[in-house]
Amino acid sequence: MEIVYPAFILVLAIFLGFELISKVPATLHTPLMSGSNAISGITLVGALIASGTGGEATSTFLGTLAVAFATINVIGGYLVTDRMLGMFRKKKGAAENE
Amino acid sequence: MNSAILANFAYIVAAVLFIYGLKELGSPATARRGNIISSVGMLIAIVVTLAAQGIIDFRWIAIGMLIGGIIGVLAARLVAMTAMPEMVALFNGFGGLASLLVGWAALYGSSVSEFTIVTIVLSVLIGGVTFTGSMIAWAKLNERITGKPIMFPGQSIVNALLMAAILVCAVLFAYEPANVNFLYAIIVMSFIFGVMFVIPIGGGDMPVVISLLNSYSGLAACAAGFAIDNLLLIVAGALVGAAGIILTGIMCKAMNRSLGNVLFSGFGSATASGGGETGEVKPISAEDAYYILEAASSVLVVPGYGMAVAQAQHVLKELQGLLEKNDCEVVYGVHPVAGRMPGHMNVLLAEADVSYDALLEMDEVNQKMETYDVAIVVGANDVVNPSAREDESSAIYGMPIINVDYAQTVFVLKRSMAAGFAGLQNPLFFKPNTRMLFGDAKESIGAVVREFSG
Numbered sequence: 001m002e003i004v005y006p007a008f009i010l011v012l013a014i015f016l017g018f019e020l021i022s023k024v025p026a027t028l029h030t031p032l033m034s035g036s037n038a039i040s041g042i043t044l045v046g047a048l049i050a051s052g053t054g055g056e057a058t059s060t061f062l063g064t065l066a067v068a069f070a071t072i073n074v075i076g077g078y079l080v081t082d083r084m085l086g087m088f089r090k091k092k093g094a095a096e097n098e
Numbered sequence: 099m100n101s102a103i104l105a106n107f108a109y110i111v112a113a114v115l116f117i118y119g120l121k122e123l124g125s126p127a128t129a130r131r132g133n134i135i136s137s138v139g140m141l142i143a144i145v146v147t148l149a150a151q152g153i154i155d156f157r158w159i160a161i162g163m164l165i166g167g168i169i170g171v172l173a174a175r176l177v178a179m180t181a182m183p184e185m186v187a188l189f190n191g192f193g194g195l196a197s198l199l200v201g202w203a204a205l206y207g208s209s210v211s212e213f214t215i216v217t218i219v220l221s222v223l224i225g226g227v228t229f230t231g232s233m234i235a236w237a238k239l240n241e242r243i244t245g246k247p248i249m250f251p252g253q254s255i256v257n258a259l260l261m262a263a264i265l266v267c268a269v270l271f272a273y274e275p276a277n278v279n280f281l282y283a284i285i286v287m288s289f290i291f292g293v294m295f296v297i298p299i300g301g302g303d304m305p306v307v308i309s310l311l312n313s314y315s316g317l318a319a320c321a322a323g324f325a326i327d328n329l330l331l332i333v334a335g336a337l338v339g340a341a342g343i344i345l346t347g348i349m350c351k352a353m354n355r356s357l358g359n360v361l362f363s364g365f366g367s368a369t370a371s372g373g374g375e376t377g378e379v380k381p382i383s384a385e386d387a388y389y390i391l392e393a394a395s396s397v398l399v400v401p402g403y404g405m406a407v408a409q410a411q412h413v414l415k416e417l418q419g420l421l422e423k424n425d426c427e428v429v430y431g432v433h434p435v436a437g438r439m440p441g442h443m444n445v446l447l448a449e450a451d452v453s454y455d456a457l458l459e460m461d462e463v464n465q466k467m468e469t470y471d472v473a474i475v476v477g478a479n480d481v482v483n484p485s486a487r488e489d490e491s492s493a494i495y496g497m498p499i500i501n502v503d504y505a506q507t508v509f510v511l512k513r514s515m516a517a518g519f520a521g522l523q524n525p526l527f528f529k530p531n532t533r534m535l536f537g538d539a540k541e542s543i544g545a546v547v548r549e550f551s552g
Contacts, residue, residue, distance in 0.1 A: 049328075
């Protein structure tokens with residue numbers, strides 16, 4: 001694999017991440033963390049490939065374990081973030097006072 | 099066009115949705131939509147992988163996804179909001195473990211170059227540290243093990259030896275990839291290293307650790323992406339890694355300490371030093387607190403971890419309603435490191451249906467501190483300790499705090515006169531404008547609420 005090309009993308013993605021996150025207000029730090037944690041469950045894509053491409057049994061076994069753990073991470077992460085964000089609302093009373 | 103290229107184009111779409119979703123997560127009004135957008139990106143990535151990456155055997159995948167899905171749904175639905183730091187720690191750990199396994203499995207892939215070996219080692223190492231580190235953080239938050247820093251003589255020597263051994267095994271493995279024993283050794287040592295990394299860190303520093311582990315879980319996915327040559331893993335992992343690092347920086351800044359100091363100093367292990375300051379504390383009854391609050395026209399509430407422990411957020415909201423009915427303005431001043439994870443207090447108050455407009459950041463409330471008639475400190479201690487401002491010998495000197503002692507009157511809700519997490523005495527309790535409301539925070543506020551109603 002050519003090393004430079006993915007490394008280039010890596011550097012750009014890190015800078016993009018810094019730009020995106022530095023503006024998030026403190027109120028949203030927890031949902032941001034659990035939401036970004038769900039994104040780190042992207043490793044599921046790798047797990048699917050390892051588990052299902054019909055390789056060695058070891059690969060299938062490791063891949064399947066990884067699928068289970070990554071799925072917990074993805075499903076749990078997104079749902080719990082959604083549950084939290086559902087509670088963040090502007091109260092009616094406050095809106096009326098404005 | 100072959101399916102692999104098609105899959106890569108779909109991965110671009112997924113990456114765009116992740117980026118846009120993260121951007122929308124930056125504002126309370128759009129955050130929920132942002133999370134949904136990001137989850138659609140994930141769905142696209144998964145479906146495309148299943149359809150176009152040459153997957154021929156779906157049986158094991160189905161079993162893995164079913165088990166993981168059930169656990170994930172149950173965990174997300176059942177967890178109490180107060181247990182959110184533990185939940186985030188667990189999810190971080192599982193993400194790290196998954197990346198470790200993906201990296202390991204890459205060893206059995208088609209083309210294993212020296213570069214692949216290096217990236218496999220990296221994903222196993224970062225994933226392993228994230229996994230056991232998160233488990234220790236979970237146990238500390240859950241109080242299954244002590245929240246106090248665990249230190250022993252020669253700890254740094256052990257850590258240095260461990261790091262050296264990992265490095266040696268990595269080099270040997272790169273020279274001799276057929277000998278998987280080296281990889282097993284790296285896995286075991288990365289597990290040990292994760293434990294060693296978190297045990298010396300005190301419970302009060304958990305916001306830093308959780309953010310850092312969050313970052314590691316992203317970096318582990320990123321390394322796994324290099325190992326299996328998948329750009330989407332690299333991009334998404336890097337985004338998460340960067341997000342975690344930013345949060346870590348914010349948390350360290352809020353404590354006026356460097357990351358190195360948080361990770362290695364065993365802060366809070368020293369017993370109450372320089373606790374010479376004494377004086378008279380002035381207890382107050384719920385009835386007297388009610389009279390003062392009834393006359394107040396602006397009240398500031400400063401919550402801390404004690405509010406989470408006492409589950410006092412709902413009764414606080416009730417008090418807020420009564421005060422507002424009495425033409426009193428109520429705001430909340432939230433210190434960035436209050437609680438056990440970034441934004442911990444905000445989540446709990448949101449659960450109690452407090453409007454996010456009423457949650458102000460430290461600088462905002464400090465500017466207006468003199469204008470608050472009453473500041474109510476609910477289960478916070480070190481983040482309102484004036485020693486940070488006044489006492490150069492104090493361990494927390496220089497840490498930005500919420501200056502509640504400048505408010506007209508301060509109520510401190512506290513179980514007893516025990517020292518705070520950092521083991522420091524708090525001169526705030528002895529200030530002339532401070533009144534102590536002893537007892538469980540929930541019951542104390544409940545008593546004041548009853549005075550209002552009755």
